[in-house]
Amino acid sequence: MIEIEGLTKRYGEKVAVNNLTFTVRPGLVTGFLGPNGAGKSTTMRMILGLDRPTTGDVRIDGTRYDRLEDPLTYIGALLDAKAVHGGRSAYHHLLCLAQSNGIPASRVGEVLDTVGLKAVARRKAKNFSLGMGQRLGIAGALLGDPRILMFDEPVNGLDPEGIHWIRTLMQTLAAEGRTVFVSSHLMSEMAVTAEHLVVIGQGRLLADTSMADFIRRNSRSYVRVRTPQREQLLDALRTEGITPAGADDGALEVDGVRPEHLGELAARHGIVLHELSPRQASLEEAFMRLTAESVEYHAHTGPASSPPSGQWGAGWRKGS
């Protein structure tokens, strides 16, 4: 379990992470989502004690990271696959990590086997491809057989086979009861791996919710209608008390009405329809809407960190 409380990191004037509070729970994959530059990597570096928080606190199973004597057996992390001395072989890289934590050297061979690098164990890390480097990083994370695993954008730049491997690995690890915390800037990626979701934008917490909940609330379904008799259809809809939205190309988008009902309505009024299709807004759109608002929100309230008043929070609480 990772507990983050009031975590803030300032670089001079710039606030990279702003008063973050959330908990990463065991037994499931928690996705950490935010656009580029939202503060995901900074947060993860603070979790590992690499960056010192300006204020706030991180606890790993109740302990501060720098108090952990053998941290690799608590938390395994892959932040940057290139954080390796290129002149050292994969074997020696893992061996020196194992020794520093009192992990038996036999584990090195085991994790190399797990990630499929056994054949190249004696090769220098700088000759590794991106995918192999990623696997070496994951081998390092698995070395101490830790209860918590943390990956920063693990699928970036991987081929489909590698992506599939990492997804399966994360789900397997979580199914064993471990805490898995994985960051991404791709909603679509999170939708297939994560069960819980923490969304940040500009260093602030935007959402902390289960994936199922997020999908239920954000996958808006609507009906798209295209007609040459736009005004007549609008009138007909208005008599039914329905207010459609206009799409960019002149089509209409109608919420909360079944397509059958719309078709019958159009037929009754003798309106020609060129298109009548049920649609589902993508999670990617929902995510963009969510994070775009964090920008808007900042622009309106200025740099002061006063929490937004009533209605925003009220709406949010009701929504969840």
Added chain:
Amino acid sequence: MSTPQPSAPQPPAPQHAPQPPAPQHAPQQPAPHWQPAPGPSSYTSPIPVVRTHLGHAIASEWTKIRSVRSTMWTLGVFLLLVVGIGFLVALQTTDLDYRDTPYTIPALFGLILGQICLITLGVLVVSSEYGTGMIRTTFTASPQRHRVLAAKLIIFFAVAFVVSALAIGVVGLFSAGLHSGAGGAPWGGTVVIGALYVSLLGVLALAVGSMLRHSAGAITTMLGVVLVPAILPAFLLISESLRPVAEKVLEYNAINSLAAVFDVGGDGGGRQLAVLAVITAAAIAGAFALLDRRDV
């Protein structure tokens, strides 16, 4: 994007409206399918929990230093310079040269050049980790940063001392065998003090590397530390008032200090070694002080 809902702040949003940002003071909403956390964590590893200590860090640093090519290169060139030049010089000298100088004196000329190798290795032991990003992996594995630096200092010092004592010793044995008739001064002490001096210089380089975190910058700084005091006195002597300063710099610069160790008109280099030890201790203190404060 075509959204029927206005996205600006609107009171109670309908079911599918975008979520407004959660205010920071809002209580966390446990999601419906969260199981109550069973204890701190439900996975138990078969790997035994170990209370790590400096010994683990030293083992780790030993693996690191022996598994990169730069160690072999710098130490190889060092041995080649000290032993190679030492042998050549020994061959050029006669028995008479050793009447009141130690048999190790031919090693001096190789050490003056070879100390650059130890400086380079000392810097690389730490700055290569910053250069490659390995330091983030290292400090993730060992959040007790001071322990990592201490282990690096110990391992580097041990390696540098053994290798340089070996090199000086081999040269001493060679010239002693070659000029056995001279009787000569006792030379065991010069092996130890000479090796200590160049190893400490390397340790100083390691501390500087840890503070500057940049290989080229730290090596350049260390070359300055070695070379500038050797050149500076010539300029300082122009001014009469600076003469005492110039004489001190002349006496304690790295090259003359090494010469003093090998008893070329000195008292065995004890004072010079003490000065270097004080400077090195200060640099190590600085490195430790900066280590915990900075982000990596």
